[in-house]
Amino acid sequence: MKQILLISLFTSLSLFGANHIVNQKGKTFIPHEITVHPGDTITFKNSDPFAHNAYTDDEDNEFDIGMQPTGEDKIITVKPGNNFSVECAIHPNMLLEVIIK
Amino acid sequence: MLRKLQLLMLLLSFVSLEAQSDGMEKWLLPTSVPQPKDNKLTQERVELGRLLYFDTRLSRGNQLSCASCHHPERGWTDLIPTSKAVGFDGRVGPRNSPTILNAAYQKHQFWDGRVKSLEQQALGPITADVEMNMPLELLIPKLKKIKGYVKLFKKAYPDEGLTQKTVAKAIASFERTVVSTESPFDRYAKGDASAISQEAKEGFELFKGKAHCTECHDGFNFSDGSFQNIGLHDGELQGKELGRYNVKNRAAWYGVFKTPTLRDVTKSYPYFHDGSVKTLKEATVICSQGGRFEHNVRNKSDVMVDRHLNEAEVEKIVTFMKTLTGPDLQIKIPTKFPQ
Numbered sequence: 001m002k003q004i005l006l007i008s009l010f011t012s013l014s015l016f017g018a019n020h021i022v023n024q025k026g027k028t029f030i031p032h033e034i035t036v037h038p039g040d041t042i043t044f045k046n047s048d049p050f051a052h053n054a055y056t057d058d059e060d061n062e063f064d065i066g067m068q069p070t071g072e073d074k075i076i077t078v079k080p081g082n083n084f085s086v087e088c089a090i091h092p093n094m095l096l097e098v099i100i101k
Numbered sequence: 102m103l104r105k106l107q108l109l110m111l112l113l114s115f116v117s118l119e120a121q122s123d124g125m126e127k128w129l130l131p132t133s134v135p136q137p138k139d140n141k142l143t144q145e146r147v148e149l150g151r152l153l154y155f156d157t158r159l160s161r162g163n164q165l166s167c168a169s170c171h172h173p174e175r176g177w178t179d180l181i182p183t184s185k186a187v188g189f190d191g192r193v194g195p196r197n198s199p200t201i202l203n204a205a206y207q208k209h210q211f212w213d214g215r216v217k218s219l220e221q222q223a224l225g226p227i228t229a230d231v232e233m234n235m236p237l238e239l240l241i242p243k244l245k246k247i248k249g250y251v252k253l254f255k256k257a258y259p260d261e262g263l264t265q266k267t268v269a270k271a272i273a274s275f276e277r278t279v280v281s282t283e284s285p286f287d288r289y290a291k292g293d294a295s296a297i298s299q300e301a302k303e304g305f306e307l308f309k310g311k312a313h314c315t316e317c318h319d320g321f322n323f324s325d326g327s328f329q330n331i332g333l334h335d336g337e338l339q340g341k342e343l344g345r346y347n348v349k350n351r352a353a354w355y356g357v358f359k360t361p362t363l364r365d366v367t368k369s370y371p372y373f374h375d376g377s378v379k380t381l382k383e384a385t386v387i388c389s390q391g392g393r394f395e396h397n398v399r400n401k402s403d404v405m406v407d408r409h410l411n412e413a414e415v416e417k418i419v420t421f422m423k424t425l426t427g428p429d430l431q432i433k434i435p436t437k438f439p440q
């Protein structure tokens with residue numbers, strides 16, 4: 001029951017939230033800054049010929065996408081909280097700033 | 102008239118071909134080094150840092166200085182396979198002492214990237230019991246008894262004086278001057294086509310192309326700062342170094358180490374985090390054939406696959422890497438220390 005509630009909560013959130021596309025290309029996030037609302041989703045794309053692994057240790061929005069091979073998409077849902085930055089666990093020079101409105 | 106113009110254009114296009122810097126920008130050495138706001142480089146700070154760097158009194162037994170394991174005449178390292186080092190949480194793991202050349206440009210320090218700034222890094226080896234074994238509670242009073250140092254700190258950090266923080270800041274300032282000198286490759290990148298041999302040029306093309314070395318050894322420092330498991334061991338890493346996984350048990354960090362710079366790499370043998378590789382040729386073979394173990398490696402980088410290089414191609418890449426070595430920096434090794 002709890003699970004169903006959670007799932008419907010998530011789907012309703014993503015139904016109303018906007019989706020933001022962030023590409024990973026040339027070992028950079030494009031764009032490298034996005035403004036989002038809680039409930040929005042971020043779709044990570046990978047246009048590089050090798051894997052990336054976006055993650056954040058932010059308190060409210062902690063996630064670790066895991067290995068993301070070329071061409072695969074990964075989607076996360078933004079939770080309420082403070083602005084946070086996303087790094088790549090493989091390429092630490094990759095940085096994405098997420099501004100929460 | 103038109104003819105003359107055409108001729109001029111033709112000439113100009115030749116000139117720009119000669120100057121060959123097209124697409125070469127990313128390989129050019131930067132003209133300045135990044136500095137934190139609260140520790141801008143000054144001559145006083147660098148000079149003080151140089152003295153501290155070479156001063157064995159920073160160790161408990163007055164025997165070791167930073168230079169013991171990172172010596173300018175030994176490629177800023179110690180030329181032995183492993184030195185004792187303290188890992189995250191005080192875990193001890195013998196590791197190869199890396200060069201500190203260009204450490205100033207790195208976003209993460211240590212093979213596992215456990216600290217970020219040079220300031221954060223500097224106090225680690227001083228206090229580590231297997232390194233200089235000098236607790237800060239003892240170090241600061243010991244240095245404060247040396248009047249010469251008190252004076253120099255006052256000059257370098259007028260508002261702060263001699264503290265743990267300024268010891269770290271001064272050493273970091275000196276390290277920010279330990280950067281690459283102009284190598285034959287740099288002259289080539291700036292447009293001097295005769296600066297390196299034909300074999301080295303072909304090696305560079307292979308390095309960027311068929312061998313895919315730039316997937317990791319990219320940019321002017323020949324490292325993109327990435328953390329990679331290149332397959333030095335097969336299966337699980339039982340009893341072996343776990344690399345960045347020790348900093349946090351993130352799946353992507355299992356057995357990964359920081360991609361090292363290849364600048365001045367001829368000077369900093371032996372190679373790899375465990376010092377297990379003696380020659381550049383052996384390193385190139387391992388890195389171009391998908392690691393020591395091609396299969397059955399947990400979390401191996403997906404770009405570490407066999408690139409099927411032949412012996413001649415490996416040799417060309419080695420020849421190219423040798424052109425990344427510049428003349429030794431002119432660093433005065435102090436013979437007299439503050440009293």
Ligand SMILES: [Cu+2]
Pocket residue numbers: 027051052053088089090091094
């Ligand atoms: Cu990445």
